[in-house]
Amino acid sequence: MNHGRRDTPHTPDDQGTAADSHTALRLEAVRKVYRLGDDDVVALHHADLRVGADEIVALVGPSGSGKTTLCSIAGAILSPTAGRVVVGEQDITEFGESELSRVRRESVGFVFQAVNLVPFLTARENLLVIDELGSRNRSAARARADQLLDELGLADRASNLPSQLSGGQRQRVAIGRALMNEPSLVLFDEPTSALDTQLGEKVMELIRHEMKARGTAAVIVTHDERMTHYADRVVHITDGVLAA
Amino acid sequence: MRLALQEMRRRPGRFVTATAILTLIALLLLFLGGLLDGLIGSATSAISGQTGDVITFSSTSQSSLPSSRVGGAVRSEIAGVPGVERVGGLGVTQVGARVPGRSERDLVDVALFGYELPPAGLGVPPDRAKAYADTSLRAKGVAAGGTILLGPARTPITIAGFVDGLRYGGQGTLWASPETWRVVQAANRPDAASAVDVFQAFVVRGDGSVRAAELARRIDDATRGSTSSRTTAAAADAQPGVEQQRSTFNQIIGATVGVAIVVVALFFALLIVERTALYGVLKAIGARSRTLFGGVVTQAIVVSLLASAIGALLALVAALTVPAGSIPFSLSPARVLGTVALLVLAAILGCSFSLRRVLRIDPASAIGTAS
Ligand SMILES: Nc1ncnc2c1ncn2[C@@H]1O[C@H](COP(=O)(O)OP(=O)(O)OP(=O)(O)O)[C@@H](O)[C@H]1O
Ligand SMILES: [Mg+2]
Numbered sequence: 001m002n003h004g005r006r007d008t009p010h011t012p013d014d015q016g017t018a019a020d021s022h023t024a025l026r027l028e029a030v031r032k033v034y035r036l037g038d039d040d041v042v043a044l045h046h047a048d049l050r051v052g053a054d055e056i057v058a059l060v061g062p063s064g065s066g067k068t069t070l071c072s073i074a075g076a077i078l079s080p081t082a083g084r085v086v087v088g089e090q091d092i093t094e095f096g097e098s099e100l101s102r103v104r105r106e107s108v109g110f111v112f113q114a115v116n117l118v119p120f121l122t123a124r125e126n127l128l129v130i131d132e133l134g135s136r137n138r139s140a141a142r143a144r145a146d147q148l149l150d151e152l153g154l155a156d157r158a159s160n161l162p163s164q165l166s167g168g169q170r171q172r173v174a175i176g177r178a179l180m181n182e183p184s185l186v187l188f189d190e191p192t193s194a195l196d197t198q199l200g201e202k203v204m205e206l207i208r209h210e211m212k213a214r215g216t217a218a219v220i221v222t223h224d225e226r227m228t229h230y231a232d233r234v235v236h237i238t239d240g241v242l243a244a
Numbered sequence: 245m246r247l248a249l250q251e252m253r254r255r256p257g258r259f260v261t262a263t264a265i266l267t268l269i270a271l272l273l274l275f276l277g278g279l280l281d282g283l284i285g286s287a288t289s290a291i292s293g294q295t296g297d298v299i300t301f302s303s304t305s306q307s308s309l310p311s312s313r314v315g316g317a318v319r320s321e322i323a324g325v326p327g328v329e330r331v332g333g334l335g336v337t338q339v340g341a342r343v344p345g346r347s348e349r350d351l352v353d354v355a356l357f358g359y360e361l362p363p364a365g366l367g368v369p370p371d372r373a374k375a376y377a378d379t380s381l382r383a384k385g386v387a388a389g390g391t392i393l394l395g396p397a398r399t400p401i402t403i404a405g406f407v408d409g410l411r412y413g414g415q416g417t418l419w420a421s422p423e424t425w426r427v428v429q430a431a432n433r434p435d436a437a438s439a440v441d442v443f444q445a446f447v448v449r450g451d452g453s454v455r456a457a458e459l460a461r462r463i464d465d466a467t468r469g470s471t472s473s474r475t476t477a478a479a480a481d482a483q484p485g486v487e488q489q490r491s492t493f494n495q496i497i498g499a500t501v502g503v504a505i506v507v508v509a510l511f512f513a514l515l516i517v518e519r520t521a522l523y524g525v526l527k528a529i530g531a532r533s534r535t536l537f538g539g540v541v542t543q544a545i546v547v548s549l550l551a552s553a554i555g556a557l558l559a560l561v562a563a564l565t566v567p568a569g570s571i572p573f574s575l576s577p578a579r580v581l582g583t584v585a586l587l588v589l590a591a592i593l594g595c596s597f598s599l600r601r602v603l604r605i606d607p608a609s610a611i612g613t614a615s
Contacts, residue, residue, distance in 0.1 A: 077608050130530070
């Protein structure tokens with residue numbers, strides 16, 4: 001468990017070499033092939049991507065182009081068929097199931113395309129789940145959950161169940177959950193797709209604010225070109241091939 | 245684990261069915277267990293209530309009191325065995341008793357014991373022609389200070405007081421001095437009458453230096469096989485019919501526990517199928533399989549504890565409403581605790597069939613677009 005980072009969240013080069021501390025994510029020649037019955041579906045061809053330590057990268061591409069696949073590999077949820085994946089200072093390419101689980105618990109945050117909150121927990125409890133799965137520091141986690149909910153404008157919705165929240169509020173709870181473990185990298189899979197343009201822009205603004213305030217790196221998937229100006233850099237993906 | 249408990253609190257409805265079924269199973273288990281304990285208690289508690297460590301019968305008796313005879317020679321052999329502290333004679337005669345207030349033909353079956361070492365709940369034997377009565381005889385009209393007439397000879401015995409939980413062969417018991425017992429036996433069962441130093445068994449108290457089983461072995465060695473000695477508990481179990489009763493009931497209890505395991509297994513298998521998406525998400529945000537399965541086990545334990553508690557309460561109410569003496573039912577704390585432990589074990593075993601299912605859930609299942 002990485003208590004060091006928890007205590008000093010904004011230290012620019014806590015542990016690791018100088019070169020690594022400027023990189024939140026590195027994908028090298030990553031390839032992902034899904035087996036579908038007897039067919040092979042190549043979702044990622046040869047992806048090379050480097051995301052700086054506090055950089056926000058927008059990943060833009062049409063449906064089925066491999067955006068979710070790339071995020072999932074970067075988020076230690078999927079293993080690549082070939083290539084190398086480095087998250088922060090850890091080369092996770094060869095990691096087994098339990099090590100990948102630890103990376104998800106400690107190093108990355110993930111906002112799913114389909115929000116995916118725990119339906120029987122309140123907004124606040126959905127954030128606290130992260131603590132229960134991980135380091136178990138109840139009082140620190142409570143303080144952090146309250147602070148996040150406040151920043152996300154959900155202070156008065158803390159004790160509502162997901163079913164009692166609007167789509168945008170749910171999206172914000174999911175963002176809060178992704179930030180609970182103080183990750184060095186957060187992956188947002190279409191955080192605005194379910195929202196109208198106005199609300200989408202507010203959420204993007206919020207994401208940018210939260211990332212920049214913490215110096216956290218992010219990959220934001222979107223197929224909406226209008227959202228890309230919230231990112232530092234835009235990477236396009238088409239049929240599993242990346243292009244700047 | 246917290247998550248599992250939160251789910252139970254927020255969605256109690258999901259667990260009602262399983263809890264209800266397990267409550268019925270707990271009730272059934274307690275009923276069967278209480279009946280078994282009641283039956284065995286009413287057959288043998290006069291023996292298991294002896295305060296000695298070992299009971300010595302004659303070797304040909306198969307540990308049955310009526311057919312056992314042990315005399316003064318055996319007594320001195322036992323007394324000489326290292327580790328033996330005290331030896332007390334025990335004799336019994338089963339007769340019909342005429343109880344005041346009951347009709348002349350309405351005899352109450354009793355077992356009159358003559359004892360030297362007092363069993364649990366009793367002091368030294370009462371005076372001549374007096375006896376302590378087992379409390380189960382109260383329901384038959386036996387009262388303290390009253391006199392009842394034993395056997396065809398109508399030997400009068402005055403009740404000196406009551407003692408709880410000493411029954412023999414399904415009958416209430418009377419506890420008297422060896423002399424009183426011999427008088428009753430000689431008057432009513434002249435064929436069985438025995439010499440002054442002859443008893444049916446000896447209750448042997450050890451000095452604590454050896455274990456009871458070892459003491460029993462030493463005694464039988466010392467008498468060169470003319471006796472058959474058992475620990476007090478084993479002697480009670482060796483009474484005719486006890487073993488069969490116990491094994492029959494335990495088979496039914498075992499089958500019931502089997503049903504409980506299947507119920508829990510099915511219930512949690514279904515619950516986990518329903519939760520596949522949720523577990524996928526939790527794994528994707530870093531939950532270990534072990535944490536998730538721990539939650540399942542926690543829920544199974546809570547459900548079984550809840551069911552046991554309600555079941556025990558219902559069984560207790562049932563035990564209190566059943567009129568005394570109508571059925572031999574005895575609900576001991578040990579039986580209740582044992583049943584709870586059995587049910588919790590069944591719950592853990594039952595939900596562990598779902599372990600593989602939990603392990604197999606892929607965190608990648610969370611990344612789809614389906615909500
Ligand atoms: N589990 C899977 N099994 C087989 N093929 C898959 C699987 N998941 C994704 N694919 C395929 O891989 C390709 C990339 O899918 P991916 O989900 O990464 O696309 P996406 O860019 O996120 O699309 P969208 O914008 O619709 O979410 C698609 O052709 C898809 O059909
Ligand atoms: Mg997608």
